[in-house]
Amino acid sequence: MPARRVIADELDERLLQILAAHRLSNTTRPLTVRRLGELAGAPASLLGKALNKAAFRARGLVVRQKDPEAPVGLQADSEDLAKSPAVLEYLLQTCRTASTQAFSVSQLKAKATSKFQKQLQAAIQLQIERNELPASVGWIMIARSKKLFLIADMRMGGAATRPTSHEPLGRETTPAPDRALSFDEAFAAMDRQSGGHNFVSLAELRRAFPVTREVFDAKLREVRTSGRYSLSAAEGRHGLRAEEQEAGIMEEGTLLLYLSRRDP
Amino acid sequence: MTAASMPTMSDFWARVQATNPFTVNRVSALAHDLVDVDAIHLKASERLVALATEACAERRGLGVVLWGEAGIGKSHVLARLARWASIDRHACLVSVHNLQANPDNLPRALLHCILSVLTRGRTEGFAETYLFRLVNSALRTALGDPDGAYSWKQVERAYQELVDRLCDTRAGQAAIVDRAVYDVLFRFYYAARQARDSGLDEHPARSAVRWLAGDYLDAGDARLLGLTPGQEAVALADNQQIKQVLVALTQLAQCRGQPFVLCFDQVDNLDTEQAAALSRFLEALLDSSPNLLVVTAGVQATLLSWRQVKVIQDSAWDRLTQFEIALQRISPAQGADLILARQRQFLEAYRELDEVQVRLRQDAFFPLGSRWCEQFLRDKIELRPRDVFSAAREAWYRLRDSSRVSTTSDGEPSEVLSVVPLTPAEQLNAVDEHVAQRLSESRSHLVTDPLRLPGSAEHMIGLIKALLQQCQQLNLANWQVEIPLARGKNRPHYDLMVRPRSDVEAESLHVGLAFLSTGSAMATTTRLRGMLQDRNIPEHVWIITEERSPLALGNKGEEYLAKLSRNRKCEFRVIELPFAAYADLDSLQAVVLQARAGDLELPAVGGKPLALSEREVMESFARQSRYQSAAILRDLLALQRVKASRVPAQG
Numbered sequence: 001m002p003a004r005r006v007i008a009d010e011l012d013e014r015l016l017q018i019l020a021a022h023r024l025s026n027t028t029r030p031l032t033v034r035r036l037g038e039l040a041g042a043p044a045s046l047l048g049k050a051l052n053k054a055a056f057r058a059r060g061l062v063v064r065q066k067d068p069e070a071p072v073g074l075q076a077d078s079e080d081l082a083k084s085p086a087v088l089e090y091l092l093q094t095c096r097t098a099s100t101q102a103f104s105v106s107q108l109k110a111k112a113t114s115k116f117q118k119q120l121q122a123a124i125q126l127q128i129e130r131n132e133l134p135a136s137v138g139w140i141m142i143a144r145s146k147k148l149f150l151i152a153d154m155r156m157g158g159a160a161t162r163p164t165s166h167e168p169l170g171r172e173t174t175p176a177p178d179r180a181l182s183f184d185e186a187f188a189a190m191d192r193q194s195g196g197h198n199f200v201s202l203a204e205l206r207r208a209f210p211v212t213r214e215v216f217d218a219k220l221r222e223v224r225t226s227g228r229y230s231l232s233a234a235e236g237r238h239g240l241r242a243e244e245q246e247a248g249i250m251e252e253g254t255l256l257l258y259l260s261r262r263d264p
Numbered sequence: 265m266t267a268a269s270m271p272t273m274s275d276f277w278a279r280v281q282a283t284n285p286f287t288v289n290r291v292s293a294l295a296h297d298l299v300d301v302d303a304i305h306l307k308a309s310e311r312l313v314a315l316a317t318e319a320c321a322e323r324r325g326l327g328v329v330l331w332g333e334a335g336i337g338k339s340h341v342l343a344r345l346a347r348w349a350s351i352d353r354h355a356c357l358v359s360v361h362n363l364q365a366n367p368d369n370l371p372r373a374l375l376h377c378i379l380s381v382l383t384r385g386r387t388e389g390f391a392e393t394y395l396f397r398l399v400n401s402a403l404r405t406a407l408g409d410p411d412g413a414y415s416w417k418q419v420e421r422a423y424q425e426l427v428d429r430l431c432d433t434r435a436g437q438a439a440i441v442d443r444a445v446y447d448v449l450f451r452f453y454y455a456a457r458q459a460r461d462s463g464l465d466e467h468p469a470r471s472a473v474r475w476l477a478g479d480y481l482d483a484g485d486a487r488l489l490g491l492t493p494g495q496e497a498v499a500l501a502d503n504q505q506i507k508q509v510l511v512a513l514t515q516l517a518q519c520r521g522q523p524f525v526l527c528f529d530q531v532d533n534l535d536t537e538q539a540a541a542l543s544r545f546l547e548a549l550l551d552s553s554p555n556l557l558v559v560t561a562g563v564q565a566t567l568l569s570w571r572q573v574k575v576i577q578d579s580a581w582d583r584l585t586q587f588e589i590a591l592q593r594i595s596p597a598q599g600a601d602l603i604l605a606r607q608r609q610f611l612e613a614y615r616e617l618d619e620v621q622v623r624l625r626q627d628a629f630f631p632l633g634s635r636w637c638e639q640f641l642r643d644k645i646e647l648r649p650r651d652v653f654s655a656a657r658e659a660w661y662r663l664r665d666s667s668r669v670s671t672t673s674d675g676e677p678s679e680v681l682s683v684v685p686l687t688p689a690e691q692l693n694a695v696d697e698h699v700a701q702r703l704s705e706s707r708s709h710l711v712t713d714p715l716r717l718p719g720s721a722e723h724m725i726g727l728i729k730a731l732l733q734q735c736q737q738l739n740l741a742n743w744q745v746e747i748p749l750a751r752g753k754n755r756p757h758y759d760l761m762v763r764p765r766s767d768v769e770a771e772s773l774h775v776g777l778a779f780l781s782t783g784s785a786m787a788t789t790t791r792l793r794g795m796l797q798d799r800n801i802p803e804h805v806w807i808i809t810e811e812r813s814p815l816a817l818g819n820k821g822e823e824y825l826a827k828l829s830r831n832r833k834c835e836f837r838v839i840e841l842p843f844a845a846y847a848d849l850d851s852l853q854a855v856v857l858q859a860r861a862g863d864l865e866l867p868a869v870g871g872k873p874l875a876l877s878e879r880e881v882m883e884s885f886a887r888q889s890r891y892q893s894a895a896i897l898r899d900l901l902a903l904q905r906v907k908a909s910r911v912p913a914q915g
Binding site: 195232260 | 336571
């Protein structure tokens, strides 16, 4: 179909433009392939083809092929991409299983596309040496090898609970309730779980209030418009997980991620 | 107002062209002339005042965290608190900005900053300072009948009895009451009073302030204050003693019936090690102080993540965040109020003009106009005050631009032009311009109020280290910067060592930097002697002072300095930083920290605000050769270029 070909022909250039704009807009968290496709308005079938075109491959860099959740950037930014907390978290998420949750740098880099592996390995090694790993990641020495892991995977003894703002993908922490929680109840439960600071990530709230995105977003709009809740931006120096990036609401160029109850 | 001095509509439109009431969209100083809408964040402001009052009334140390996203109004709320504190002397409030010191030196840098504020950085006329008034209040309390006539002996006895009572106030209180601190405070008062009333020398008062601020004193000065000098210069020994000075100040404020309030804005832009050290010290201070409110303000997500990964230990967290105050987004109606408040202030000078009055009756949002305001606020659920100011500022600029295209006879713009997106090159220019503007603002605040920039060595060390590391990160330099370890109880010979990176060939930079911002000739002599005896003296030794506290030298110090200058093993320099150069350096780091805190936004570029990262700011500095032209950095970079040019080309 000619029309379809025209779109595909232009798509690789469009993707590169979006990546360049993303870089200029100073969002330190790289886009995922899925998000890049959404921003370009490209269907998945065309997206794959565009990512494989020589023009894109010459200037673009997908951390792991054929994974829509893989971070993506420009080769010109490969140094920043290699240092990005999001990339390290993504690799750990990709490697981890229910039975193994700590990995050497070599194991992690093996999950990345070959042309990126060397740079990635050097960047992670440097972060370990300089004690500059993201707050969401730790390392431990096992059999003389430094193994990295997600802090969220760590279990602590006593009354301490593991951090809640960083749940591994695909795992539910909130016990399934006998009945569906209301929005307020879900918020209250998540707030309690994260320390009672009236500051709940939409990523957690979406899990605790499992409805479609449209329904959730409509509810969110309603509770904000009525002045009961307030959103605030995904700020902070600890970086964002892919899940959080997805869960946030884009408003006026700002990703809003945290929900708080307003004073009555 | 006479007809001649009455402004006209032409004047009004000329002022619209010349200024923009929305240019300032952030509070960078605890200004007392805030344009305020009281209803916005009212509860937060009232809560802070209530907590300060409670700390004093209940004789407790209280910690409160004020958090919210960047641009939400945290600094504004703190500025309101400062305004409340100054009105009718409600409180003794010290606002601490941009602490740069290394973690080990943070308490001393903090103390220096506080003393600097309480004495307004004076070196004479101490009877006019707040510190003097604090001691005076304690004496009035001690004497019971302050209007009576007393000899100095009687005054001193009453004061000592007051200190005894402070020791007895609570079980275990004696452990945190350091009599030496109270004695020095009394001697400060005595000397300042004698100087005022009898014209006597204020030197003892000056020495007292230096000792209380954590500086070194020579033996003679120490004796003047009743301190026991040893072989070395005398100074507050450790963080415990630093804490005791601060505890004493809160006690004195209690006698005055005022809460002592310490405000730390943008704590989230501290390094994690600095944040850890500061939180530990403040926890101990809160535990010991009977009349203290510590307000820490920052981005909630960062602070919570610090707690999660134990940058801030649980006990310190519990103390510092005993009370939580969150600032949230404002409603569109409140946004409109902000616009009106800023425009009202702008219109003040033209209120008498008939035409202005008519236009305001027709459109309350004149000159921006209701149409723009409605368009901007339409469909907004909630927003940050900064968003309002940024949008209004851009609209104002467009209003001005449109008047250049088409105006009436009065110079009134015909319509507000629409936004034109910038090209990448224009965007870079916009970044550079915005960064330059912020630098200029920061510098101007420091020049206007030099107390905001402590002359302490601790601050200078942290500042220069941070800037040198930025040069390294941008590959402007191949050096690594280290803080040498202390030699037992003694300070290292140098405060910073600039060495070649391990992967760089030998012909490279090797510089020892010593920051000697002390009035103690003895302390200077000790450092100079150490350098002379250093068997591994670096190739370059630079001593750095600041113009407000030049190098203090005794006879021995002069001798050592001369020997060092003649030493052929090293190039030796003494650099006295002019305040302006120091302010330039501090402004560079201040703007980087604003970016780190998410507080540096390029307004409405291509229609969206663009938050600048630390890296982008640093790159802008490099593009504009700001590192290359800043004091100290310029010389180090030049030195490295010379060294690098000597390395033979490979192959």
